[in-house]
Structure formats: structure tokens, C-alpha cells
Amino acid sequence: MKTNFNLESLIRENIKSLKPYSSARDEYKDANTTEMIFLDANENPFENGVNRYPDPQQNGVKDLLSEIKGISKENILLGNGSDEVLDLIYRAFCEPNKDNIITLPPTYGMYDVLANINAIENRTVLLSEGDFQPKVTQILKKSDANTKILFLCSPNNPTGNSFSVESVRELLLKFKGLVVIDEAYIDFSEQKSWLERLQEFPNLIITQTLSKAFGLAGIRMGVCYASAEIIKILNNIKPPYNVNELSQQRAIVRLQKIEEVQNEISQLISERKRLKKELECCVSYIEKVFPSDGNFFLLKVDDATKRYNQLIEYGVVIRNRTTQPLCENCLRISVGVCEENQRLLRALKAIQ
Numbered sequence: 001m002k003t004n005f006n007l008e009s010l011i012r013e014n015i016k017s018l019k020p021y022s023s024a025r026d027e028y029k030d031a032n033t034t035e036m037i038f039l040d041a042n043e044n045p046f047e048n049g050v051n052r053y054p055d056p057q058q059n060g061v062k063d064l065l066s067e068i069k070g071i072s073k074e075n076i077l078l079g080n081g082s083d084e085v086l087d088l089i090y091r092a093f094c095e096p097n098k099d100n101i102i103t104l105p106p107t108y109g110m111y112d113v114l115a116n117i118n119a120i121e122n123r124t125v126l127l128s129e130g131d132f133q134p135k136v137t138q139i140l141k142k143s144d145a146n147t148k149i150l151f152l153c154s155p156n157n158p159t160g161n162s163f164s165v166e167s168v169r170e171l172l173l174k175f176k177g178l179v180v181i182d183e184a185y186i187d188f189s190e191q192k193s194w195l196e197r198l199q200e201f202p203n204l205i206i207t208q209t210l211s212k213a214f215g216l217a218g219i220r221m222g223v224c225y226a227s228a229e230i231i232k233i234l235n236n237i238k239p240p241y242n243v244n245e246l247s248q249q250r251a252i253v254r255l256q257k258i259e260e261v262q263n264e265i266s267q268l269i270s271e272r273k274r275l276k277k278e279l280e281c282c283v284s285y286i287e288k289v290f291p292s293d294g295n296f297f298l299l300k301v302d303d304a305t306k307r308y309n310q311l312i313e314y315g316v317v318i319r320n321r322t323t324q325p326l327c328e329n330c331l332r333i334s335v336g337v338c339e340e341n342q343r344l345l346r347a348l349k350a351i352q
Helices: 059-069 082-093 110-117 136-142 165-174 194-200 228-237 245-255 258-282 304-313 338-350
Strands: 076-079 100-103 121-124 147-153 178-182 204-209 222-225 286-289 296-301 330-334
Touching: 059 076, 059 245, 076 082, 076 228, 082 110, 082 147, 082 178, 082 204, 082 222, 082 228, 100 110, 110 121, 136 165, 147 165, 165 178, 194 204, 258 286, 258 296, 258 338, 304 330, 304 338
Parallel strands: 100 121, 100 147, 147 178, 178 204
Antiparallel strands: 076 222, 204 222, 286 296, 296 330
């Protein structure tokens, strides 16, 4: 259990004194709305299903996530994609042109993009070569009094591996700022989510998404889990109606079909195992298939740019990651449905 953590010391001064915007739908949230008419928000009154502003707190979605994840609604924030959630974290806790964050390349590129947008220094510590694990000692040495956030992507994109429980626990205990664990791919991993230990670490923020395992990339909905205190701060600065009504409706429908989602996850994990065997044994120019806890693989090949371009000619789009640290001549390939994977394998075997 982490002790002596002072959240107040991490919040930007202007955020501490901020009076949040109060939306029309927030002001009467405890009232009985059954017989009410809505003349408060200057909406078009002609009903068409989306003429009213959406629930600013997305309670219907949070109710289902709370049940599925076994966590209180006060620990949940929803965003217009995980990128909005990450941006809110920067804006709440990082003072522009003063504070810094730490990321562990190769990793998700938006951490660095958002740091630049918010005028925050990004201090990088490369993952260990070969097994792509955090270098705990170097990370802690890299931080100083102005280091506010450490970003851990686990399972990591683009490498596919999960970080060791021991390393993450040590960082949670010893890092003096906030630790954001990006679990976009956790549903494909045998490793347990850190959500189970949220109450143990007051500096822990977990981000997840409905874009991957839940198959809702098109609605752009990211999820943040953290202490009630952190969630309150983020709620104070988020746009009042940041998740639209259609996205909320679609999320509710999907979350009510959790068995269907779990079945799709099982199929993808099965395809991942099958695809890995085929890639390792049947394509001569693939030098290594890295272990993966995600719905994708990182492959080391003889010439990544050449193979990428050849696959494009065969109508197969993958990701060339050769420019990323520790990823020279590496390609990232998503796991598709069986037919897509078969087409990928035929293309890989056809090119020379």
C-alpha cells in the first residue's frame, strides 16, 4: 500500500481554483424528471431522438461498466476516445513549460504528441532490449520535482508484451507522481488488470477503451478509472457534453451483450495462437515473432519497408514500425478474422 501520497501537490494551481462549468442537465440531477418539460438549454424541442443534449455524466454507460468491472461509478470517467482522457490528465496536472512526464519507447505515440501540444517535456527511458520491460532504476533516476506523470502501456503497443507485475508495483510504490497504466489491450491478456488493485495505490490511473475488444472503435469512447478525488478533478475540466448521445446508446447496447464480446475475444486469442505458429514456421524472411498479449504481433523481418510495400500491392495493410526505437525492421500486424488471416498468410508466403 502506497502511503504519504499528496494529490493536492500535483494539481495545477489554476485547476485548484477553477469553478467548473455547470451544464443544464447537471443542475437538477436529483429531481424526478418523469413529468418535466425541458426549457433550460435552448434546444430544438421537436423530438427526433437526438434533439436533446446527452447525459453529461453518461450514467447509463457507467452503470454497466460498474457492474462488469466491479468498481464504483465515482471511480469512472468517460471520454471522447482515450486520447481525450489522456489530454485531460495532462491539463489537470502538468504546468506548461515547467513540468515533465516520462514515457517508455517504443510505445503509443500519442503520449508524446499530447506532451508537445500541452508544452510538457517528455523524458524518455527506452524499454529493455529484447524483452521490452521497464528499467525501473533508470525511470526513477530520470524523475525530479517537476515530473508529474509516468505512462506505462501494458500490454504495450507496438511490442505486444505485458510489463512484469513486480516492476509495475515497484514503480507505483516509488514514483512520486501519477502512474497512468494504459490497458487498451488488457482483454486479450492472461495478466490481470491493475483495476483489481486500484484502491491500493492512490497515484494509479488506469485507462481502457471500447475500441479494441468491445469492437466500438467507430464511436470513440475511452474509459478512465482512478480514485474518486482524481475523477472529480478530471470531471471539473472536461467539456460538459463530451460523449455524444449516439455513442452512449451504442455503448449501452454493446455492454449489454458481454457474452458476445467475450466470445469474440476468445476467437481472436485462438486466431492469435494459430497465426503465431504459421508465421514462425512458414515464412522464411520473418526472423522473430515477439510474444503478444494484444490482438496484434510485432514481427522482425529482413527488410520491413520492402515487405510493407509488397503487402500493400497484395491489398494487405499493416503497420511499418521500423522507425521506432528498438524496432528496426519490425512490422506490426493485427489479428483479423480467420479469412483475413488466411489472406495475410497467402500474401506473406507469395512475396519474395
